[in-house]
Amino acid sequence: MKKVQVSNLLLTLLFAALSIFFLLPLFWMLSAASKTELDVWTFPIQWIPDQWNFVQNFKAVWMGDVSFSLFYMNSLKISILSTIGTILVCSMAGYALAKLNFKGKGLLFSLMMAFMMIPEQATLVPRYIMIKEMGLYDTHTSLILLGLFSSYFTFLLRQFMLGIHSDMLEAAELDGAGFFRVFWSVVLPLSQPILATVGIIKFIWTWNDYQGPLIFLYSNDLFTIPLGMQFFKEEFGTRISVMMMASLSAIVPLLILFLLLQKKVINGIAIGGVKG
Structure with a gap:
């Protein structure tokens, strides 16, 4: 019974890690959409921008x-x-x-x-x-x-x-x-x-x-x-x-x-x- 529970836990952790990996492009898209153009090219990737530009980018898309x-x-x-x-x-x-x-x-x-x-x-x-x-x-x-x-x-x-x-x-x-x-x-x-x-x-x-x-x-x-x-x-x-x-x-x-x-x-x- 314990072996089954341990295997289920390991599978859960594995699939959680895979889900995060597959969602990384979506996270990057959201991060890039919130940045200034210079911050997009910053390496290593800055997931949370210092300078938020979300509203300006939103206006450029919807009101341009x-x-x-x-x-x-x-x-x-x-x-x-x-x-x-x-x-x-x-x-x-x-x-x-x-x-x-x-x-x-x-x-x-x-x-x-x-x-x-x-x-x-x-x-x-x-x-x-x-x-x-x-x-x-x-x-x-x-x-x-x-x-x-x-x-x-x-x-x-x-x-x-x-x-x-x-x-x-x-x-x-x-x-x-x-x-x-x-x-x-x-x-x-x-x-x-x-x-x-x-x-x-x-x-x-x-x-x-x-x-x-x-x-x-x-x-x-x-x-x-x-x-x-x-x-x-x-x-x-x-x-x-x-x-x-x-x-x-x-x-x-x-x-x-x-x-x-x-x-x-x-x-x-x-x-x-x-x-x-």
């Missing part, structure tokens, strides 16, 4: 000539709408593949699995032509529309929903619940852990996406943060402290999202482990 707030709002709009749309579309598709019986279900699932092996870049030209023909080029709608369906997320949701007992769904139907009522009031609440996981991953992917906005957006006022950072590089390329403030501002929504939903994600992983 480059409209960082506009890029921020564009990224929030596309990421939030894409995430909500993906959760709705993929959860319905996953539920259909997991619990409904219809002709061609096995073939449809096999095709979806096959599509997962096709690189996204291989479909870039057809998607570009489709968006161009629909008149959606250089609009946020094009990015939101293209991001609604995902074979990967549909597969994750389908696998989770297979573990929901059919007796619960049948009981709801006996109580008079229709198809959509069962899905909305029974299936979705039971799928909260995997929905939170899908939401976090989708939001992060969309927020950090560089290729999509680069291909489907042309107007500067529609650019998202990954493209907008190019303007900061041109404007403040030699001012590392301002660039670190912009980078720090860019990851704040991702940190908030993870902190809010981490419990549900951990529960989803734990439930998946028990099922496995």
